[in-house]
Amino acid sequence: MKPKIRELKEAAISLFTPAYTTKFPYVEHVPFEKFRGKPVVDDQNCVGCETCANVCPSHAITFTDDREKGIRTIRRDYSKCIFCGQCEEHCITGKGVKLSDKIFDLSQFDRSKNVEYQEKELLICKNCGAVITTREHIRFLHKKLGPKAFASVLNLNVLNEKLRLAEGQDLDVEVKDHLKRKDMFNILCPNCLRLVLIKYL
Ligand code: SF4
Ligand code: SF4
Known part of the structure; x- marks a missing residue:
């Protein structure tokens, strides 16, 4: 079958027009x-x-949370x-x-080179061992909420722990022989804190 005239014309034009593609990686690409x-x-x-x-x-x-190591x-x-931007859009600090x-070239022979890790200290319930969140997360919320943070006993306890407002008091101790009233001022998950409040307040 003879090639169409239109295709021949396009082929001839393309011989004399500059390339649409860039010469990356030989020439730096500016996004x-x-x-x-x-x-x-x-x-x-x-x-x-x-x-x-x-x-x-x-x-x-x-x-992944390692409760043993915290x-x-x-x-x-x-x-x-897929560079959708959802992580940036929803980051609670807006800057995380x-x-x-500029960085777009992620091609690797070894895919593990495209993996990054971070580690954060966990805040763990002193009674049941449940993961509450990270310490940095609670401190960030505390700062953001300002005085309103004192409405939460957990926030208050973490702030006390950080600022050493209650030096000498057992704020961060193991819970022994079941939850007691004094454990209200310990680091407890919402479920255990609710148990203390229902039982003793
Ligand atoms: S949310 Fe962030 S990490 Fe996940 S695909 Fe979108 S841009 Fe990539
Ligand atoms: S603070 Fe860190 S973990 Fe939380 S949304 Fe932002 S980047 Fe993600």
């Missing part, structure tokens, strides 16, 4: 304005709240990232993760 590249974490402004893991549609962000590990696998407008 356009508002380009969404690799998410970059600012550990100083990330409190380990796990919100970004919950909104990430491709499950690129996951976390550590939350956040894993970010950028091989799975931001999509770079």
Whole structure:
């Protein structure tokens, strides 16, 4: 079958027109304005709240809590990232993760090089051992809420612990022989705190 005249014409034109594609990686590529590249974490402004893991549609962000060590590990696998920007959009501090407008080249022979880890100290219930959240998360909420944070006994206890307002008092001790009234001022998860409040107040 003879080629169509239109196709021959296009082939001839393309011989004399410049290429639409860039010469990357031989020539540096400059992304356009508002380009969404690799998410970059600012550990100083990330409190380990796990919100970004919950909104990430491709499950690129996951976390595991080690109650024995009291550590939350956040894993970010950028091989799975689709650069949707949900993590940046929903970050509770607004500064924990931001999509770079420059870093885009994530090609690797070894995919493990695209994985980043963070560790955050956990806040664990002194009675039942449940994970409450991270210490940084509670402190961030405390700062954000201001005086309203004192409405929460847990917040008050964590602030006391941080500022040493109650030096000498047993604020962070093991719960022994069941929950007692004094444990209201211990680090308890909402469920255990509710038990104390119902029983003793
Ligand atoms: S940009 Fe989207 S896919 Fe990538 S880590 Fe953030 S939420 Fe997940
Ligand atoms: S939402 Fe923000 S503060 Fe929370 S874990 Fe993700 S990056 Fe960190």
